[in-house]
Amino acid sequence: xxxxxxxxxxxxxxxxxxxxxxxxxxxxxxxxxxxxxxxxxxxxxxxxxxxxxxxxxxxxxxxxxxxxxxxxxxxxxxxxxxxxxxxxxxxxxxxxxxxxxxxxxxxxxxxxxxxxxxxxxxxxxxxxxxxxxxxxxxxxxxxxxxxxxxxxxxxxxxxxxxxxxxxxxxxxxxxxxxxxxxxxxxxxxxxxxxxxxxxxxxxxxxxxxxxxxxxxxxxxxxxxxxxxxxxxxxxxxxxxxxxxxxxxxxxxxxxxxxxxxxxxxxxxxxxxxxxxxxxxxxxxxxxxxxxxxxxxxxxxxxxxxxxxxxxxxxxxxxxxxxxxxxxxxxxxxxxxxxxxxxxxxxxxxxxxxxxxxxxxxxxxxxxxx
Amino acid sequence: xxxxxxxxxxxxxxxxxxxxxxxxxxxxxxxxxxxxxxxxxxxxxxxxxxxxxxxxxxxxxxxxxxxxxxxxxxxxxxxxxxxxxxxxxxxxxxxxxxxxxxxxx
Numbered sequence: 001x002x003x004x005x006x007x008x009x010x011x012x013x014x015x016x017x018x019x020x021x022x023x024x025x026x027x028x029x030x031x032x033x034x035x036x037x038x039x040x041x042x043x044x045x046x047x048x049x050x051x052x053x054x055x056x057x058x059x060x061x062x063x064x065x066x067x068x069x070x071x072x073x074x075x076x077x078x079x080x081x082x083x084x085x086x087x088x089x090x091x092x093x094x095x096x097x098x099x100x101x102x103x104x105x106x107x108x109x110x111x112x113x114x115x116x117x118x119x120x121x122x123x124x125x126x127x128x129x130x131x132x133x134x135x136x137x138x139x140x141x142x143x144x145x146x147x148x149x150x151x152x153x154x155x156x157x158x159x160x161x162x163x164x165x166x167x168x169x170x171x172x173x174x175x176x177x178x179x180x181x182x183x184x185x186x187x188x189x190x191x192x193x194x195x196x197x198x199x200x201x202x203x204x205x206x207x208x209x210x211x212x213x214x215x216x217x218x219x220x221x222x223x224x225x226x227x228x229x230x231x232x233x234x235x236x237x238x239x240x241x242x243x244x245x246x247x248x249x250x251x252x253x254x255x256x257x258x259x260x261x262x263x264x265x266x267x268x269x270x271x272x273x274x275x276x277x278x279x280x281x282x283x284x285x286x287x288x289x290x291x292x293x294x295x296x297x298x299x300x301x302x303x304x305x306x307x308x309x310x311x312x313x314x315x316x317x318x319x320x321x322x323x324x325x326x327x328x329x330x331x332x333x334x335x336x337x338x339x340x341x342x343x344x345x346x347x348x349x350x351x352x353x354x355x356x357x358x359x360x361x362x363x364x365x366x367x368x369x
Numbered sequence: 370x371x372x373x374x375x376x377x378x379x380x381x382x383x384x385x386x387x388x389x390x391x392x393x394x395x396x397x398x399x400x401x402x403x404x405x406x407x408x409x410x411x412x413x414x415x416x417x418x419x420x421x422x423x424x425x426x427x428x429x430x431x432x433x434x435x436x437x438x439x440x441x442x443x444x445x446x447x448x449x450x451x452x453x454x455x456x457x458x459x460x461x462x463x464x465x466x467x468x469x470x471x472x473x474x
């Protein structure tokens with residue numbers, strides 16, 4: 001099964017679409033990022049000068065071509081299947097993109113109702129980075145379908161002084177690194193598979209990360225809010241949060257280390273299954289840890305503030321130092337044991353040392369005669 | 370020194386109640402959070418109610434004691450008692466009971 005599928009089934013349909021237009025199929029947008037290497041097309045009459053491409057929305061009804069490839073002439077009356085690199089050069093597509101085509105002569109199979117619709121524009125707008133405004137044909141579709149292979153995504157932003165960084169990766173696996181964001185928002189969202197995210201420095205702003213399986217390392221968040229939400233396996237390392245709030249919510253297996261929080265709140269919630277949480281130092285502020293099921297939590301130093309730990313089921317919790325503040329630990333649902341009790345009674349005899357000494361002397365004296 | 374089990378006492382003596390607490394594996398354990406003793410006179414009146422028992426030796430788990438001093442006015446006859454342990458946290462806590470009896474002559 002292909003990693004990517006996009007477009008509508010290439011089948012014999014009731015209507016047809018004439019040449020000379022760039023057409024975008026709104027049915028079945030791409031489910032992952034990668035390259036289209038397989039195309040199926042059903043022509044009503046022979047098609048020539050055919051180009052197939054991927055498109056994404058810019059704004060309103062303006063779409064831009066991301067990638068495209070010319071394909072051989074298509075024979076009408078049956079489905080034609082084309083494969084890269086033999087028949088065409090594979091082209092880029094990203095999750096959410098649509099497939100489209102242009103042809104200089106012929107027409108292709110079309111249905112006029114019951115589908116997501118078509119966008120069309122007169123002329124050829126299918127070279128990469130071509131963009132124009134399109135007209136909608138509601139409910140229409142054409143027989144154009146593509147498949148492809150997902151590829152790894154690698155993103156790196158070296159420095160963003162002011163602004164917003166948003167990364168969204170879906171499918172396959174991704175590796176994202178943002179080395180410096182001075183002011184603004186960094187939001188990263190990923191679904192499926194593995195990902196590795198590292199944000200070295202966020203001076204002021206908000207850092208939000210939501211990912212499935214991943215390993216996250218963050219070196220410094222100076223001021224702001226730092227929120228992470230994850231599912232499945234997670235290993236998180238935040239070495240320094242100077243001022244602000246750190247919130248981590250994780251399901252299933254988690255390993256979290258927060259080395260230093262100078263001022264602010266560190267809240268860690270590990271929900272379901274087991275988690276291992278270590279907070280080495282919280283200088284000022286509050287630290288809250290809540291864990292269900294098995295947990296090993298260690299807070300070695302809380303200098304000033306409140307340290308609260310609530311755990312259900314099994315837990316091993318150690319707090320080495322709390323200099324000023326309040327420490328609350330609650331272990332909930334510790335399952336009791338059925339115990340066997342054997343009770344005996346005996347007489348308590350209190351020994352009087354003077355009486356005991358008298359008895360010994362008397363015994364010695366009698367024994368001497 | 371071996372402990373002599375005694376079930377008959379002359380009034381005014383002190384009865385030492387010793388409780389040995391074992392888990393399923395037969396190992397002496399300390400119940401948590403509590404171990405209490407209640408002692409009833411022959412008329413069924415509680416003379417000691419849910420008193421906390423103490424570890425005989427802080428370094429040895431599972432052996433608890435309680436001293437009950439009888440008086441000349443203590444009712445003669447068979448006294449009964451029960452040691453109640455609660456282990457685990459609500460709502461998963463489990464209560465276990467051990468009973469005993471002795472006679473005051």
